[in-house]
Amino acid sequence: MTTHTGIAIVIGASHGIGLAMVRQLLTMPQVGRIYACSRQALLSESLTVLAQQHPQKLQRLSVDITVEADIVKLANEVREQDQQLHWLINCAGILHDSGRNIRPEKRLENVDTAQLEAIFRVNAFGPILLAKHFLKLLAHDHPATFATLSAKVGSISDNQLGGWYSYRASKAAQNQFLKTFAIEALRRAPNLTCLALHPGTTDTALSKPFQKNVSNEKLFSTTFVAETLLAIIFGTAASESGRFLSWDGSEIPW
Numbered sequence: 001m002t003t004h005t006g007i008a009i010v011i012g013a014s015h016g017i018g019l020a021m022v023r024q025l026l027t028m029p030q031v032g033r034i035y036a037c038s039r040q041a042l043l044s045e046s047l048t049v050l051a052q053q054h055p056q057k058l059q060r061l062s063v064d065i066t067v068e069a070d071i072v073k074l075a076n077e078v079r080e081q082d083q084q085l086h087w088l089i090n091c092a093g094i095l096h097d098s099g100r101n102i103r104p105e106k107r108l109e110n111v112d113t114a115q116l117e118a119i120f121r122v123n124a125f126g127p128i129l130l131a132k133h134f135l136k137l138l139a140h141d142h143p144a145t146f147a148t149l150s151a152k153v154g155s156i157s158d159n160q161l162g163g164w165y166s167y168r169a170s171k172a173a174q175n176q177f178l179k180t181f182a183i184e185a186l187r188r189a190p191n192l193t194c195l196a197l198h199p200g201t202t203d204t205a206l207s208k209p210f211q212k213n214v215s216n217e218k219l220f221s222t223t224f225v226a227e228t229l230l231a232i233i234f235g236t237a238a239s240e241s242g243r244f245l246s247w248d249g250s251e252i253p254w
């Protein structure tokens with residue numbers, strides 16, 4: 001598609017914040033096509049309904065960002081169909097799993113190599129592999145954005161409470177990958193804006209077990225978060241690339 005409309009990819013689109021991003025992007029006339037991706041993208045009932053309503057605009061793809069071959073396949077698909085990409089929004093992330101094998105560590109004794117690996121593969125390695133395989137598609141004469149959802153608990157200077165070793169460290173690693181990528185992108189893709197974004201505590205499966213002590217006004221809906229983060233994604237220029245921003249646009253210290 002080489003019209004004035006742009007092409008978007010949302011990773012982690014089957015539910016939570018990513019699904020709300022897809023819904024919102026579908027209403028935006030400047031977005032010509034959306035690739036909605038996750039491991040279960042083809043099994044998500046919500047995405048299936050949206051794909052039936054928007055057969056030209058929405059394409060679902062099964063992608064696991066811990067598998068580099070899946071990312072390569074997705075990049076090839078976009079290259080063949082659209083030649084370039086304008087927004088890559090990575091909303092994939094894990095904090096715990098439903099099987100309760102993975103859960104945030106309360107104390108040092110809970111630190112476990114298998115859990116560290118599993119969380120780092122999704123939260124840290126996934127985003128930088130996406131950058132590796134999509135840089136060329138994002139490097140063109142038009143503005144483009146690479147946005148990846150981080151978390152304030154990944155801020156080292158903001159860490160007052162401790163705990164959650166693997167999640168915190170994976171998000172800190174993601175932030176360092178993003179910052180390093182943004183520096184290389186200045187030279188290789190001058191129109192690209194690279195952002196790490198904190199959505200705030202959002203009512204999704206990821207935060208569900210930890211919502212007890214969160215007041216109603218501090219627990220955001222996915223619709224609100226998608227709107228606020230997309231306003232940042234669509235409103236931030238390449239001159240501001242390499243930043244870690246909160247949902248309200250404020251800067252979070254690394």
Ligand SMILES: NC(=O)c1ccc[n+]([C@@H]2O[C@H](COP(=O)([O-])OP(=O)(O)OC[C@H]3O[C@@H](n4cnc5c(N)ncnc54)[C@H](OP(=O)(O)O)[C@@H]3O)[C@@H](O)[C@H]2O)c1
Pocket residue numbers: 011012013014015016017018037038039040041063064065066091092093094122149150151152198199200201202203204205206207
């Ligand atoms: N919710 C919050 O309060 C909160 C706060 C701070 C930061 N965040 C961050 O925001 C992001 C989105 O969180 P959320 O609350 O929307 O989580 P969620 O509801 O659990 O959704 C996570 C999404 O990631 C996908 N996913 C997981 N592993 C994947 C993989 N290996 N490959 C591809 N997709 C994968 C899941 O789909 P499949 O199962 O189909 O793969 C799902 O669509 C995460 O990075 C999270 O750390 C969330």
